[in-house]
Amino acid sequence: MPYIKPANLIYHQDSLLTLEALREHTLASTGDTAVQAGILAKIDARLDKLKASVFEREEPNGDTRVRHPAIGVMALRHELLDTPTQLFASAVKSLVDYTVTVHRADAVISEDGLIRYEPYEQLVELKMTETAFNQLITSPGRSAQPATLLQVVGFVVEPLVPDVQAAAQTLIAKSLEDCLDGTEQSMSVLVDTLRQVASKGSKPTQKLSTGILRETSLLCSAVVTGPSHQLSNLGEFAEQVKAQSRLEMEAAIALHLQKGNK
Amino acid sequence: MRHLDLSILNSLDLDLAEIEFLRPLATQQHAKTCKKYNFPLGENDRFHERLGQNPPKGLTHKQHIELRLMHILANWMLAIKAVERVPTRLHEGLGTHHSSYGCIGLGNPSANQTSLVGSASLSGHYMEFDIKFARLDVNDRFRTALMGTEGILRAAMSVEQFSMLIRGDDGVHVPAKLQLKRDGFMDAPPALAPTIAHELSFEAAVRDLAQPFLLTMNEITAAMEDDLAKKPNRERLVRAGEQAQQALARVKEAIANFTVEAGEKEAARVQRQFNQEIAERLGQLGIANLDDIIPRLT
Numbered sequence: 064m065p066y067i068k069p070a071n072l073i074y075h076q077d078s079l080l081t082l083e084a085l086r087e088h089t090l091a092s093t094g095d096t097a098v099q100a101g102i103l104a105k106i107d108a109r110l111d112k113l114k115a116s117v118f119e120r121e122e123p124n125g126d127t128r129v130r131h132p133a134i135g136v137m138a139l140r141h142e143l144l145d146t147p148t149q150l151f152a153s154a155v156k157s158l159v160d161y162t163v164t165v166h167r168a169d170a171v172i173s174e175d176g177l178i179r180y181e182p183y184e185q186l187v188e189l190k191m192t193e194t195a196f197n198q199l200i201t202s203p204g205r206s207a208q209p210a211t212l213l214q215v216v217g218f219v220v221e222p223l224v225p226d227v228q229a230a231a232q233t234l235i236a237k238s239l240e241d242c243l244d245g246t247e248q249s250m251s252v253l254v255d256t257l258r259q260v261a262s263k264g265s266k267p268t269q270k271l272s273t274g275i276l277r278e279t280s281l282l283c284s285a286v287v288t289g290p291s292h293q294l295s296n297l298g299e300f301a302e303q304v305k306a307q308s309r310l311e312m313e314a315a316i317a318l319h320l321q322k323g324n325k
Numbered sequence: 326m327r328h329l330d331l332s333i334l335n336s337l338d339l340d341l342a343e344i345e346f347l348r349p350l351a352t353q354q355h356a357k358t359c360k361k362y363n364f365p366l367g368e369n370d371r372f373h374e375r376l377g378q379n380p381p382k383g384l385t386h387k388q389h390i391e392l393r394l395m396h397i398l399a400n401w402m403l404a405i406k407a408v409e410r411v412p413t414r415l416h417e418g419l420g421t422h423h424s425s426y427g428c429i430g431l432g433n434p435s436a437n438q439t440s441l442v443g444s445a446s447l448s449g450h451y452m453e454f455d456i457k458f459a460r461l462d463v464n465d466r467f468r469t470a471l472m473g474t475e476g477i478l479r480a481a482m483s484v485e486q487f488s489m490l491i492r493g494d495d496g497v498h499v500p501a502k503l504q505l506k507r508d509g510f511m512d513a514p515p516a517l518a519p520t521i522a523h524e525l526s527f528e529a530a531v532r533d534l535a536q537p538f539l540l541t542m543n544e545i546t547a548a549m550e551d552d553l554a555k556k557p558n559r560e561r562l563v564r565a566g567e568q569a570q571q572a573l574a575r576v577k578e579a580i581a582n583f584t585v586e587a588g589e590k591e592a593a594r595v596q597r598q599f600n601q602e603i604a605e606r607l608g609q610l611g612i613a614n615l616d617d618i619i620p621r622l623t
Contacts (some may be wrong), residue, residue: 085334
């Protein structure tokens with residue numbers, strides 16, 4: 064074979080040997096013959112599949128078709144969506160998306176050496192938001208960007224369910240509420256303490272008065288810094304949402320114009 | 326050291342009854358083989374580690390794989406499904422783990438030499454996409470952090486192929502070297518065109534041409550072994566040397582002709598590949614037959 068060399072089949076050969084050894088072992092094992100037949104059938108099916116996963120053969124027109132599990136093609140589609148769609152880990156709904164597909168492919172090489180690729184099995188399909196895609200290709204290093212998986216070979220992929228990031232707005236609002244609730248609770252604890260002091264009739268101890276004073280000053284600052292911190296978080300989040308929405312809009316306009324021109 | 330790839334066993338989809346069926350003989354055989362090679366019969370990871378670092382002497386490749394297989398069969402407890410499910414987890418009714426949650430990362434151009442698909446590896450640089458499942462962690466009540474979990478796939482391509490992917494037309498198929506996590510260890514893809522990094526070289530062709538010269542050189546080696554105290558033997562050695570000299574002159578010419586021819590052929594092949602790709606692209610845009618304006622590569 065001119066293309067596939069022994070060096071391209073090292074692990075493949077190991078897998079074949081493993082299955083052959085398992086086959087011999089199954090034949091040598093004793094017990095329920097139905098179970099034995101079941102295992103043998105599975106091994107034979109896997110062996111056939113494994114052998115079919117690598118080949119090199121001549122086509123009737125003289126081309127050479129090379130199949131090897133490491134040969135594949137990747138494709139990217141920038142698409143305008145029909146309706147605003149929620150994708151994974153995005154604070155805004157998307158108007159456009161990037162669809163990434165990865166296929167296993169045959170390389171078909173003509174007699175004079177031209178290579179064509181013919182996809183035969185889809186391995187992965189996923190969608191990325193405009194923001195995620197742009198961050199992916201501009202960020203240095205191996206940063207991970209969210210991707211909505213549509214299909215993964217060997218796994219069951221269910222339709223997207225709303226995630227915590229998509230609902231960040233609700234979470235921030237809730238967090239603001241929680242923060243004021245917390246202050247309110249501390250306040251009622253303080254009031255209880257004051258009532259106890261009043262009911263006793265005697266002067267509170269030095270330790271207790273320091274405690275009350277500290278709690279009072281803490282509550283004074285908490286009622287201001289807590290909500291204001293949460294509000295600046297909200298502001299920051301709003302800014303992020305605005306920037307992402309703007310990006311979505313611009314991409315949608317560009318795509319719309321481009322499709323119109325074609 | 327060779328590996329036994331567990332993924333090939335997992336892909337068989339054996340159920341617990343089937344694993345139990347294989348166990349008794351495996352346990353017996355494993356104990357026997359280990360005793361024969363005086364190899365300690367240990368627990369899982371330690372066994373593979375020890376076998377990798379300090380294997381018994383005189384073990385063939387097949388026996389090595391069998392030894393690992395018996396160890397795995399004797400200790401295999403869980404059935405692994407060929408098609409897996411990802412658990413869904415929620416935080417206050419919102420998803421943090423789900424089968425549709427993924428992430429994609431892109432490595433910096435790496436200077437590692439690797440076999441790419443349909444690309445010269447001359448520069449030795451490549452880009453690699455890394456696709457994984459992902460989860461969202463919630464910190465500070467509402468801040469979220471994306472974390473990659475189980476790997477799915479890696480796709481490596483040259484810097485030029487990467488640029489074509491992101492700047493080229495929608496849906497253009499860009500060749501990539503794939504590594505699917507579930508398939509375990511992955512062989513390097515075959516070279517489809519001559520590259521310096523990997524096979525498909527011109528060595529065999531040149532060796533054929535040089536054959537007459539290599540044979541005369543053997544003659545010299547043979548003559549050297551004779552008793553050189555005798556004059557005829559010394560003369561034979563000189564003759565062999567002269568013959569080799571003449572053979573080299575002839576072979577040199579043939580090799581020179583061949584390299585020029587092969588070089589031109591290779592340049593022409595690259596040119597044709599370029600023409601074909603451009604013609605396809607122009608065809609898509611409805612402006613085919615522009616061969617005249619296509620600039621030449623060489």
